[in-house]
Amino acid sequence: MFSKDHRINMHINNGLFNGKIVYIHYTSKEGLNAIKMQRKISANPNRERRGTNAKKGVYLTLAKDAMNGRNAHNLLFLGEERYELSAMYCIIFVFNSPRYLSSAPITSGSHVTEVISLDDIYFHQINIIYDGKNPFN
Numbered sequence: 338m339f340s341k342d343h344r345i346n347m348h349i350n351n352g353l354f355n356g357k358i359v360y361i362h363y364t365s366k367e368g369l370n371a372i373k374m375q376r377k378i379s380a381n382p383n384r385e386r387r388g389t390n391a392k393k394g395v396y397l398t399l400a401k402d403a404m405n406g407r408n409a410h411n412l413l414f415l416g417e418e419r420y421e422l423s424a425m426y427c428i429i430f431v432f433n434s435p436r437y438l439s440s441a442p443i444t445s446g447s448h449v450t451e452v453i454s455l456d457d458i459y460f461h462q463i464n465i466i467y468d469g470k471n472p473f474n
Contacts, residue, residue: 345429345466345467345472348400348429348466349429350400351400352399352400352401353400354431354464354466357431357432357464358399358400358431358432359399359400359429359430359431359466360397360398360400360429360430360431360452361397361398361399361400361402361403361427361428361429362378362395362396362397362427362430362458363398363406363409363424363426363427363471364424364426364428365425365426366425366426368426369426369427369428369468369469372428372468373468376459376461377458377459377460378395378428378454378457378458379395379457380394380395380454380455380458381393381457393455394453394454395453395454395456395457395458396451396452396453397451397452397453398449398450398451398452399440399450399452400429401450402448402449402450403473404424404449404473405424405471405473405474406424406471406474409424409471424471425471425474426468426469426470427467427468427469427471427472428465428467428468429465429466429467430463430464430465430466431463431464431466432462432463432464433462433463433464436454436462438453438454439452439453439455440453
């Protein structure tokens with residue numbers, strides 16, 4: 338997938354920024370505004386929006402899985418209507434220091450890897466490469 342910004346493409350294509358793994362967190366406009374206001378990506382789910390069974394965690398993808406909003410809606414959010422606008426924005430970043438994260442394919446046989454941080458991700462823990470409208474649209 339290609340961004341309109343060649344610098345983002347460079348980091349997405351090789352999956353690294355200064356030797357560190359590049360991650361993408363997809364979100365909505367409201368989600369991005371809340372993230373910027375709180376200066377963190379919260380691991381606590383919005384149960385009103387996501388339901389009472391929503392699990393704690395910050396859900397990320399690897400750079401190799403960069404995608405437009407429609408593909409993210411289908412591949413990451415499995416086409417669920419309430420998540421239709423949940424990938425129109427994103428934050429692309431690297432962690433400043435190594436962090437243990439669990440990862441697995443989204444579904445059995447999927448080529449897309451889901452990475453989960455069980456803890457909040459604070460801005461001081463990451464180097465943000467990009468934040469804004471999904472550049473892969």
